[in-house]
Amino acid sequence: MSRHYHIVTFGCQMNRADSERMAGVLDDLGWQAVADENQADLILYNTCTIRDNAEQKVYSYLGRQAKRKHQNPGLTLVVAGCVAQQEGERLLRRVPELDVVMGPQYANRLADLLAQVEQGQQVVATEAIDILEDITKPRRDSRVSAWVNVIYGCNEHCTYCVVPQVRGKEQSRQPEAIKQEIISLAEQGYKEITLLGQNIDAYGRDLGTRPDGRYRMTLTDLLYHIHDVGGIERIRFVTSHPRYFTERLIQACAALPQVCEHFHIPFQSGDNGILRAMQRGYTREKYSQIISKIRHYLPDAAISADAIVGFPGETEAQFTQTLDLVAEIGFDQLNTAAYSPRPGTPAAKWDNQIPDEVKQDRLQRLNHLVAQVAAQRSQRYQGRVEEILIEGVNPKDPTQGMGRTRTNRLTFVAGETQVGRLVPVAITEVRAFSLTGMPVTSLSGAGQVG
Ligand code: SF4
Known part of the structure; x- marks a missing residue:
């Protein structure tokens, strides 16, 4: 029987990109996204502290789901992002039904954190300082x-x-x-x-x-x-x-x-x-x-x-x-x-x-x-052709592959979803922390028949 997840994202583009990565991890683990959080077996709130009302919203959402967990103990509740980073264990004290409190830098390690939950642990992964310095396990969420x-x-x-x-x-x-x-x-x-x-x-x-x-x-x-x-x-x-x-x-x-x-x-x-x-x-x-x-x-x-x-x-x-x-x-x-x-x-x-x-x-x-x-x-990427290594599919748009430039910018690629391919991509949209483009071959091939 398949398990379902629902991610609620607050805040900035960086948070959205993190949510996409975490959704990719869950997909790789065999979970399926579901639109209604009340149908989900795992709910992940990717939080933001920039505005106080975003923080308050998280607490009110969490309160509702914490109640649901009393009827459904198999429900997994995860708080990620900036509120998690800041609040750490305080969040667990306020909402003891939580399974994972994880800072933004742990997005790549969600699979490892959930494995700990399956062993019966409550996980706080908010070591604020060693953002990339604390990653010591193989990245299992990627085949690339x-x-x-x-x-x-x-x-x-x-x-x-x-x-x-x-x-x-x-x-x-x-x-x-x-x-x-x-x-x-x-x-x-x-x-x-x-x-x-x-x-x-x-x-x-x-x-x-x-x-x-x-x-x-x-x-x-x-x-x-x-x-x-x-x-x-x-x-x-x-x-x-x-x-x-x-x-x-x-x-x-x-x-x-x-x-x-x-x-x-x-x-x-x-x-x-x-x-x-x-x-x-x-x-x-x-x-x-x-x-x-x-x-x-x-x-x-x-x-x-x-x-x-x-x-x-x-x-x-x-x-x-x-x-x-x-x-x-x-x-x-x-x-x-x-x-x-x-x-x-x-x-x-x-x-x-x-x-x-x-x-x-x-x-x-x-x-x-x-x-x-x-x-x-x-x-500087606007209009350039960048080599993208396709690492997965955009969970929000399955027609798009997603990968990175050599310089590590997250890039969504229209019409190219073959994981593991290195593709020259013409960049058509730039955002602070991500890009969108299309493969150069499909650009040059546009209009050609046969
Ligand atoms: S891991 Fe070592 S170098 Fe890095 S912040 Fe800690 S003490 Fe400093």
Whole structure:
């Protein structure tokens, strides 16, 4: 018997794109979308905090479904998005019938979270900080794109972050084991891989040194080692740390055709005082230099990042530095979060915490700017032909395939739904965080007969 899901999406385009991805995950798991939420076995509210009434609406919807759950204990209730991110466990206390509370960055991991629910757990996945840094499981929701862990753990001491305590010391996998995994993924038909590490630039530091004292293996060396596995068309890597990011790595990205022109390099704050308090180990100026270097070698590269607002002690002037940096760099995408104290981290104990309403106000202002900047960045795609790797079908329009540019922009492709195909696509519509286009062949073939 098939199971049915219903997704209710509040807020911005980013939320809508996330909902589409989560619907894709559910489709892959064999669920079927249903229009009436009262017929659904799983209801997912993808929430937004930009407007208070959106938040209030979520609570009223949830209240109704929580009651339904008393009659139908098999009903699964999920709250995703920004309210989930902010409220975390508080949501569970308010609505104990909930099964999953998940921040926006967990959209790709919905399958894993639901597997935990099936084992009887109530899941809170809102680790606000390590947006891409905490993804350590293979991405099972795709037959095209796979995650490959290359280094586990983290030796840094960012004062807000719990990862080093929970994930332990850095441990790099051997390059040969990584290559074998990639060969096996290629044999299974995967076209794209994303190398993963919480601080991926640390790769190889624990694999020994050469007689001249240099590391035997670095992330750059690894890219050269694995780039030519037949069948793998695209290689990505996350998450980069500005402290360790090298020019040699950028040169490798420019030299190796499979490595995509997209860099995810969290800056966290645009203010040097806050960066020092976070113990990030770099300055804003160093960050800007890295981006200039990337643009020197790869002028069209997309840049994304993570940022935190309302870190303890952050003044309005310091927050403005973050806004400045976002405008200066021109990010294609930015994952933003209001600081939330994680138990056991140094910053959680400081007495200069920022009131919630100030954090929320800053988060909204930053998100507003991010959407503006992303919309500007998207303009460059208008009328261009981009190579899209089709990863699935648009759940809202089955005549459209959906995939990504090499620069990681979500793209809907009219009339091309064959998953796994790399298609040249003429971009006809641009939005802040997604594009729409049609295959070039169908453009040039328009009007031809036979
Ligand atoms: S680099 Fe910092 S933020 Fe990233 S996982 Fe390590 S301690 Fe956490």
